[in-house]
Amino acid sequence: MQTTFTSVRDLASKAGQETELRGWVAGFRSSGKIAFLELRDGTGSVQVVIARNEVDDASWEAVSGLALESSVRVAGVVRQDDRAPGGYEITASEIELVGGSEEYPIQPKEHGVDFLLNRRHLWLRHARQTAIMRVRDEVVKAIRDFFYERDFVLVDSPILTGAIGESAGTLFSTEYFDLGTAYLAQTGQLYVEAAAAALGKVYCFGPTFRAEKSKTRRHLTEFWMVEPEVAWLDSEGNMELQQEFVSYIVARALERRGAELEELERDTRPLEAVTPPFDRMSYTEAVARLQGGGADIEWGSDLGAEHESVLTKGREKPLFIYDYPRAAKAFYMKENPDDPRTVKCNDLLAPEGYGEIIGGSQREDDYDRLLARIREEGLPEEAYDWYLDLRRYGTFPHSGFGLGLERTVAWICGAPHLREAIAFPRMMTRLTP
Numbered sequence: 001m002q003t004t005f006t007s008v009r010d011l012a013s014k015a016g017q018e019t020e021l022r023g024w025v026a027g028f029r030s031s032g033k034i035a036f037l038e039l040r041d042g043t044g045s046v047q048v049v050i051a052r053n054e055v056d057d058a059s060w061e062a063v064s065g066l067a068l069e070s071s072v073r074v075a076g077v078v079r080q081d082d083r084a085p086g087g088y089e090i091t092a093s094e095i096e097l098v099g100g101s102e103e104y105p106i107q108p109k110e111h112g113v114d115f116l117l118n119r120r121h122l123w124l125r126h127a128r129q130t131a132i133m134r135v136r137d138e139v140v141k142a143i144r145d146f147f148y149e150r151d152f153v154l155v156d157s158p159i160l161t162g163a164i165g166e167s168a169g170t171l172f173s174t175e176y177f178d179l180g181t182a183y184l185a186q187t188g189q190l191y192v193e194a195a196a197a198a199l200g201k202v203y204c205f206g207p208t209f210r211a212e213k214s215k216t217r218r219h220l221t222e223f224w225m226v227e228p229e230v231a232w233l234d235s236e237g238n239m240e241l242q243q244e245f246v247s248y249i250v251a252r253a254l255e256r257r258g259a260e261l262e263e264l265e266r267d268t269r270p271l272e273a274v275t276p277p278f279d280r281m282s283y284t285e286a287v288a289r290l291q292g293g294g295a296d297i298e299w300g301s302d303l304g305a306e307h308e309s310v311l312t313k314g315r316e317k318p319l320f321i322y323d324y325p326r327a328a329k330a331f332y333m334k335e336n337p338d339d340p341r342t343v344k345c346n347d348l349l350a351p352e353g354y355g356e357i358i359g360g361s362q363r364e365d366d367y368d369r370l371l372a373r374i375r376e377e378g379l380p381e382e383a384y385d386w387y388l389d390l391r392r393y394g395t396f397p398h399s400g401f402g403l404g405l406e407r408t409v410a411w412i413c414g415a416p417h418l419r420e421a422i423a424f425p426r427m428m429t430r431l432t433p
Contacts, residue, residue, distance in 0.1 A: 008044035142252035157188025184209035229400035238399035273316035360401025367391035
């Protein structure tokens with residue numbers, strides 16, 4: 001075999017030269033004395049032409065053992081061909097079957113969702129799934145670049161915690177040595193609030209967990225969330241930061257992952273409209289509109305997925321819903337001085353029926369009000385003593401938000417379910433593979 005090893009994405013630099021590729025069989029057909037192999041290597045795909053009279057006996061024998069997802073090494077000449085995907089193909093001089101793949105379970109036909117999820121470790125190899133994973137990777141890079149360019153500091157928050165960030169009813173718990181019960185973190189927010197007092201502008205980015213007994217397309221039990229927190233930022237500034245952030249991410253995906261979005265058959269025209277400023281609507285106005293359209297909702301109830309879809313129908317840009325009822329939101333949100341029934345918070349709803357991708361708020365910086373809310377929610381005060389210290393010692397106005405990575409990726413890709421937006425989804429009924 002040739003010692004020169006080339007990736008499919010680098011074939012242009014090897015035009016007219018002999019080289020070696022390594023990868024897997026994504027497609028194969030043979031007509032007697034000539035065979036055509038689609039080889040993918042993780043960077044792209046290329047057609048390999050194998051003629052009986054141009055390879056040795058061992059190579060031709062290897063051809064007879066090829067099957068979908070066999071791993072191979074191929075040596076040959078890189079030839080420019082404008083008709084070929086990517087503009088190049090390989091005329092093989094040698095081929096070696098490295099790993100066979102008899103009776104590969106996922107064939108080019110319709111398969112049920114459970115069948116594919118049970119074989120997620122193999123399903124990931126297919127073109128649609130690799131395209132989504134590349135978009136996800138680009139979104140992650142864009143998130144980190146956005147905050148780096150704006151002098152935010154990454155602070156890693158704990159995954160095991162004794163403090164509850166959201167609803168106590170949606171916690172995964174475990175016994176933690178002799179210290180009692182620990183919980184898998186629903187959010188890193190409380191910890192980045194502490195870090196904001198030290199560093200000014202911070203964010204955490206990692207896995208979070210919600211034990212919600214939900215089977216909707218918008219829910220996973222394990223998902224990734226990015227949570228910035230900014231000192232001296234109010235609710236208005238918080239929404240401005242969110243729209244700048246989301247616009248940056250979408251523009252980056254359009255700029256660098258056009259081929260993947262084309263593979264996914266994503267209509268990118270709606271994404272091209274995602275630029276500041278975003279539309280805004282108060283919760284009170286939203287409820288009035290929903291009621292006017294016949295929806296069964298009362299002021300004080302949280303908005304459901306069906307309500308979000310109605311409110312964003314026909315819109316090109318994401319929509320802010322702000323100033324939700326105090327009783328419907330978390331204990332740490334700041335009471336609205338203009339209407340004490342509400343808190344200074346917002347949800348950001350993606351268009352095209354994808355719903356909430358961000359939840360954010362200005363945090364309650366008054367010690368007495370925060371303590372009253374903790375008691376009102378029946379939370380253990382001792383677990384939040386450190387959090388109350390942030391108000392005892394140099395309290396300050398601050399705001400932040402959390403963006404769900406999988407929801408954002410699903411929206412950008414046009415994927416119908418979050419299970420495709422993460423490599424190995426965890427749902428209420430699925431813990432493997």
